[in-house]
Amino acid sequence: MKPFISKFIIIVLVLSGAFVQAQQFKTFTTANGLPSDNVNGVAVDNNNLKWFGTQDGVARYNDTSWITYTTANGLIDNYINCIAVDKNNQVWVGTDVGVSMFDGTQWTSFTTANGLIDNMVNYIAGDTDGSVWFATGSGTSKFDGTTWKSYTTADGLANNMVSYIAVDQAGAKWLGTYIGGLSKFDGITFKTFTTADSLPDNNIISIAMGTSGSKWVGTYYGVAMLDNQDQWVA
Numbered sequence: 001m002k003p004f005i006s007k008f009i010i011i012v013l014v015l016s017g018a019f020v021q022a023q024q025f026k027t028f029t030t031a032n033g034l035p036s037d038n039v040n041g042v043a044v045d046n047n048n049l050k051w052f053g054t055q056d057g058v059a060r061y062n063d064t065s066w067i068t069y070t071t072a073n074g075l076i077d078n079y080i081n082c083i084a085v086d087k088n089n090q091v092w093v094g095t096d097v098g099v100s101m102f103d104g105t106q107w108t109s110f111t112t113a114n115g116l117i118d119n120m121v122n123y124i125a126g127d128t129d130g131s132v133w134f135a136t137g138s139g140t141s142k143f144d145g146t147t148w149k150s151y152t153t154a155d156g157l158a159n160n161m162v163s164y165i166a167v168d169q170a171g172a173k174w175l176g177t178y179i180g181g182l183s184k185f186d187g188i189t190f191k192t193f194t195t196a197d198s199l200p201d202n203n204i205i206s207i208a209m210g211t212s213g214s215k216w217v218g219t220y221y222g223v224a225m226l227d228n229q230d231q232w233v234a
Helices: 002-022
Strands: 039-044 050-054 057-061 066-069 082-085 091-094 099-102 107-110 121-126 132-136 139-143 148-151 162-167 173-177 182-185 190-193 204-209 215-219 222-226
Touching: 050 082, 082 121, 091 121, 121 162, 132 162, 132 173, 139 162, 162 204, 173 204
Parallel strands: 039 082
Antiparallel strands: 039 050, 050 057, 057 066, 082 091, 091 099, 099 107, 121 132, 132 139, 139 148, 162 173, 173 182, 182 190, 204 215, 215 222
């Protein structure tokens, strides 16, 4: 029996190795159609179109051909910090001078003159109700398609230097900040989590939502997880 088991294990390992070797990355660069090889953000819309925010404009890929959008097409700036797709399938890009939104036909731009709290946008997240949230160095702004609403430390935000935003299954917003830790906004009040609450570091780099309601928080000094009751899991 043991020789049979050993042979079976060897066959499985060989087949597994062959499968791993068969998985290959397909690389795209400016030679294929990207406007720049420096890509700061990637998003996929509801039509399975791929969008790339680069340091020299926005690229759209439909699995066959590329289209590039720049200031000549209506972008507010060619250096893209972040990119996202909202519930209405509109593409948003954040730059150092404001944000631009593509509705499928044209680009529309917004700045502090329209209600954005700061023109330098670090991250963009679409909400479950169709509104869009913007992380900036002066707080966070929400745009519902008509009006703007901004939040800062005066409203309970942990720190005005917002680095990341994620929306959980219940619609609560999770805002990572530099220095200040993590804030949860339920639409009415903010609750803040810091190193005093078992967060490994108060500088938040990224946030992801688990399927069970968990929240994964990336920091400069490790990753922390909150369960579906917002309790830290060691």
